[in-house]
Amino acid sequence: MSSGPLSGVKVIEIQGIGPGPFCGMLLADMGAEVLRIDRAQAVRGGDPAQPPLDTLARGRRSVGVDLKSPDGVETVLRLVEQADAFIEGFRPGVTERLGIGPDECLARNPRLVYGRMTGWGQDGPYSPTAGHDINYIALAGALDPIGRAGEKPVPPLNLVGDFGGGGLILAYGIVCALLEAKTSGKGQVIDAAMVDGAAVLTTFIYGLRAMGFWQDERGTNLLDTGAHFYDTYETADGKYVSIGSIEPQFYAELLRLTGLDKEDLPGQMDRSQWGPMKERLEALFRTKTRDEWDAILESSPDVCYAPVLSMAEAPDHPHNKQRGTFVEVGGVVQPAPAPRLSRTPGAVSRPPAHPGQHTDEALADWGFAADEIAKLRETGAIA
DSSP states (O other): OOOSTTTTOEEEEEOOSTHHHHHHHHHHHTTOEEEEEEEGGGOOOOOTTSOOSOGGGTTOEEEEEOTTSHHHHHHHHHHHHHOSEEEEOSOTTHHHHHTOSHHHHHHHOTTOEEEEEESSOSSSTTTTSOOOHHHHHHHTTSSTTOSOTTSOOOOOTTIIIIIIIIIHHHHHHHHHHHHHHHHHOOOEEEEEEHHHHHHHHTHHHHHHHHTTOOOSSTTSSTTTTOSTTEEEEEOTTSOEEEEEOOSHHHHHHHHHHHTGGGSOOOOTTOGGGHHHHHHHHHHHHTTSOHHHHHHHHTTOTTSOEEEOOOTTTGGGSHHHHHHTOEEEETTEEEEOOSSOOSSSOOOOOSOOOOTTTTHHHHHHHTTOOHHHHHHHHHHTSBO
């Protein structure tokens, strides 16, 4: 039995890609029993001793169900009767056509929290159209500011739409609704749209803009590489370091440790000199390797400095190793559950499952009799 803060919470996750599975992973990491419903057609066996490499699928069991079969749909609805939450990531209207939409599920379980993950939301002109992270953050206004001056916007991987504005927001919504249901006894539907989530992530920047501290030309502001004291710099060995010395006392430390405090320099916030100062720092950082700069800049706790590590390097950094920021699950190094809870910490309970790997086991645990499971298999409703 998990000791995580969501221990005892039961969740049904309809298999999807990206943000939906990320939400399921977050809930499972914190102790929820998340049962993933995979398509029966995707069940092809697989050695449990060699789990899949899909790290987003960690921490839950998998049941193979044919959602086009009436018996398969009924199987899901029976599971829903015992669940606290439900996750789906189809386009609007798909679960309704399958017979597992909010109305059907809430009719079976009025306390159910029904989480819907889409890019555009359940309504609006774009809602029926296809899209990906880059499109959602573009419409949200989150993509345009990201990039250097005079250059085109740069997608920040798919972190802002799919994961930050998508799966993480849905997990937050589910936990909020579960908390409310304890008081009201009623479930509800969560319309989590990546365009909305990406927009809410920009709230701070909208505030700066309203106060006149942010201009719409990318790469000219405090946090978008416009400032010389908030940027990355290449070192002599072709690697990079990050500098975030915004506050005056941190900037003073940067100048002291780099030796620039001995020069006659313009004021830190003189925007007209940010360009020349950046060129000065670019030349300076190329004079030493990244390790040499580590030795110099890590000697002070007040520079706001860190080496720019690759994904291969990050798990081996002493800070990350001491904190256990990364773990190895099923032979794959990956980020550990976050955040840390002192009394009921989260944990990765199991490696990713092959589709349908736990069909009999999980259905039995959720109250299906052996003869019912056998009959469902005979009809092809489960695999």
